[in-house]
Structure formats: C-alpha cells, structure tokens
Amino acid sequence: MSRCAWVNPNNPLYIAYHDEEWGKPLHDEQALFELLCLESYQAGLSWEIVLNKRQAFRSAFFNYDVQKVAAMIDSELDRLLANPDIIRHKAKLYATRANAQAFLRVQEEFGTFEHYIWSWVDFTPIDNPVKSFRELPTKSDLSERLSKDLKKRGFKFVGPVCVYSYLQAAGLLNEHEVNCQYQ
Template identity: 40%
Template sequence: MKKNQPSKFDWYHNQWGKPTHDDRLLFILLTVGTFQAGLSWKAAAGKLDAFLRNFHNMDIQKVAAMMPDDVERILNDPEMIRNPRKINATIQNAQAILAVQKEYGSFSEYMWDFVGGVPHLNVYEEAYEVPNVTPLSKNVAKDMKKHGFTFVGPVVTYMFMKASGMIQDEVLNREG
C-alpha cells in the first residue's frame, strides 16, 4: 500500500460507533453485520468494495429489486463472501427497509426510536463485562424480524447498533 493511500479498513475505523441517521449507511452497516456472522466485523468490513460493486452501490431500491440471477452473479465473485443465505438476506433486508421507510418515514427513524433518538450509553468497569447481547438488542432483533428483516439475531443487532452509534459501550478501567 502506498503512503497516504487509505486502507480498505479506514472507513470501518472512521465510521464505527459514530451516530448516523443516513438510511444508506445504516443499510451498509447492517449488511456488514449480516456478512460478519461467523466471521468478524473487520473481515466483513474489508469486503466493502465487493458489497458496493455487487449490491448496486448499496442503493436500497435497486438491491430490493435484485433477482435470482443477481445472486448467481454475486456467488461467482471471488472477492465476495459467497454465502447465498447472506446474499439473499441482504436483498430481503433491503425490501424490509423499503417497507419500514413507508411505515416510519425512514429506516433511521425506525431504528433510532429504540434508543429514544439519542445514543444509548452503557458503562462497564472492565472490558470483559461488555456483553455481545443485551435485552435491548433482543427486543430490537425480535421487532426487526417482525418487520421482515433476516440474519438479525440479537448479537448481529447489538453489533449493528454499536457500529451505527445507537449504542455506546464505555469501559472505565482500560488498564489491566
């Protein structure tokens, strides 16, 4: 990598945990969450270029309209995480976002309503206390599933909410 050339992980490091109300960016973060299941956020985030290329630059309407031949095309991309269930989940989640936008005005409004419109702060003494699931993420995941989302279990949902800044976990003792 050339000096001064951004790393493919720069967007991940620059975005993680920053509150966003942009539906497209929320869709991107949800997609990273979908694909990270069984991997890591960093590994899935490293595929951003492949996601953008294969999912119409993450245009929610275009992704929602994708067909089975699009899934086959994506499965043939060697740069992609080639899991047909996750690819189909991304399409289904785009369709769910469109439905949520009609009902709530935006995906952002729907999601941020779970935290009262402001980041939800959790404070922990030690890093080992930070959970990967909370009662909030369980409730949000359950509601998202009712709205047609898939691959949104409580762990993925918690990480998605942290990535998008809806949840902030603060650790007081960062030493030791």
C-alpha cells in the same frame, strides 16, 4: 494515540473504521442500510473479514442503493456466488435483497428507517463507556427486542448478537473503552 483494544493496529481499514465510523451516531439511510447488511454478513465470521471485503460488497450491491438491491432478481444474486471478492454465502446474499425489501417497508411505515431505529433509544445514544471491550455482553435486552421486531418485519440474519453489534457500530450505543480518545 489511544483507541479501543479490539482494533487491529496492523490493518489500516480497521483503524479508519474505528476512528471515523464506529460508534458515531449514524442517520443517513443508505449508510444505515449498508451497515445492517455488513453486520448480517458477519454472522459466524470476524468483522475484519467483512470490513476487508466492504468495497467489493459495495460494487456487488449498487453501493447499497436500497431500491436497486430490493429489485435484484435471483440470477443476479446467483452470479454473486462466483465473486471471490465477497463472502459467497447464498443465504446471506439473498438476505441482502430481503433486507432491502424490509427496509423499504419500514421506510414506508415510519417515514425513514432512521426514525424507526433511533426510536428504540429515544433518539439519543446510550453512553456505556467500559474499561475493556471484553466486559461487554454480546447481546442485550434491547438487541433481543429489536431483533425480534426486525425478524417480524421480514429482515434476515438479524439475531440479537448481530443487532447488538449494529447498535454499537451505528452509534446508538456508545461503548468505546474509557481510554479511547474517540469516545
């Protein structure tokens, strides 16, 4: 079975994530919000660490119900700092609430976040199969422009590297390796 070389073959969560989620066009609002949050937690860390804590993050943030997360108060976020099952980075936890609030504003303006995000690629995934993931940049002109727009809208921890990874994971960029059977 051939998959992208960046997948840790010893981690069943990583394998399932690659095979069932990564790079598949994502259109569900809740899933788009969750993925944006998870990508923001990755800043400075490995994706595998975030993925291993995903279930705990879901519990901590109401399964990423954007309305509930947007309404969280400081004391709820501060309590999460004692939860050893998640990444206890105060700015990232507070960014989750800020991102939920910004997400709701985007939904209000564009009808859905899906419409907003997919409009950046003319509603069609960009195919860019590569021989090795090592050939891929960490950011692009698209991720830089989108990052700037997201920040202008109040999103946090959405630098161009995070946004590039988000675009790949959400299937807006199809960058599976050419040998990968999941491309």
